[in-house]
Amino acid sequence: MKSSSKFAIIASFFLFISCAESLDFNQIDDYVYKPIFTGSLTYFTVVPADFFDSSGTIQQNSISETTNFDVLQSQFVKENLVKLDLDVAVKNEFNREVTIRVEFLNSNNVTVYTFTPIIIQGSNLNFKYKEEIEISANPSILNTTQVKITAELENTGIQMNLNDPSEFEFKSSVTMYIESSF
Template sequence: MRFSKLIYFILSFFVFTSCAESLDFNQLDDYVVKPVLTSSLTYFKVSPIQFFDENGVQQNSREDITDFIVFENSFFRKNVVKMVFNAEFKNEFDRDAMIQVDFLDANNIAIYSFAPIIVESGDVDPPPYEEDIVIATNPNILSATKVRFRAFLEDTGTQMNPLDTSEFEFKSSVTLFVESDF
């Protein structure tokens, strides 16, 4: 009898004492990851000679374009909620310079433009520039496939010295704020 009670106890132990606290796996539906991803974007360093054409005539503007592939990726296209564009620059030229940044769609039409960035002549330590783009209020930015950078020189009426070694330097990055369910 003593043995049978022990056996009964062992077998019953797990049947009657085991339990599991109620769990709610559906909470995962509310899980949102919010990574913040930063990437270098564009940079350049130009000297006066790069503003002169083959005829030795100074051009007061230069531009260049690169692909912007972030929103080709469906994950980013769906989940980026904000972009922050950061830039730092210095202007050693003897005249003001202005940078114009435009996001272009596949037809090269500007769909979002930053306020012009003006850097005064000789300013080698201007405050950094920051532009916040909230996707919800600027959904057209999702169509951006290219970024165009245009550099304008102030027209002072005199040409720069093409042999001058002064530089205009520009650095930039983009930070993506992502909010994604799992």
């Protein structure tokens, strides 16, 4: 019994001498939530044979691929996205320059944003590239529903070897910077 009364006296002592401030719940109004999200955009590997027609005799100097990209269709993202970064990593084993064009398209296949052409020199095995887009300067980017990637070979006048095992590997990601208030 003595120990419970001692506990009550000690607890009461701390209760009466402890500090307390009134809480200001309006501070939350000034808080800005700033998450950063990074996700894969596209990845592909091509070999020289991919640039030839089905007969394997006529080389094409460019190939394109269009994929869906509906991340920017979220109303939360549309209202709060402030910046977007495109990060690219390339391994070019080809003995010629390759130019990559990245276009953001809307649902009508109309280009809403074109990134600066990315030029990768031949035999560059560790190419890195980054482009930042401020949404306030490019609001039409929020209408993006698809991404079109075009790889264009340097025209050297010499046809590539159809059986060459060299690869061109392209990796890309998008980083989105959100700012949202409560």
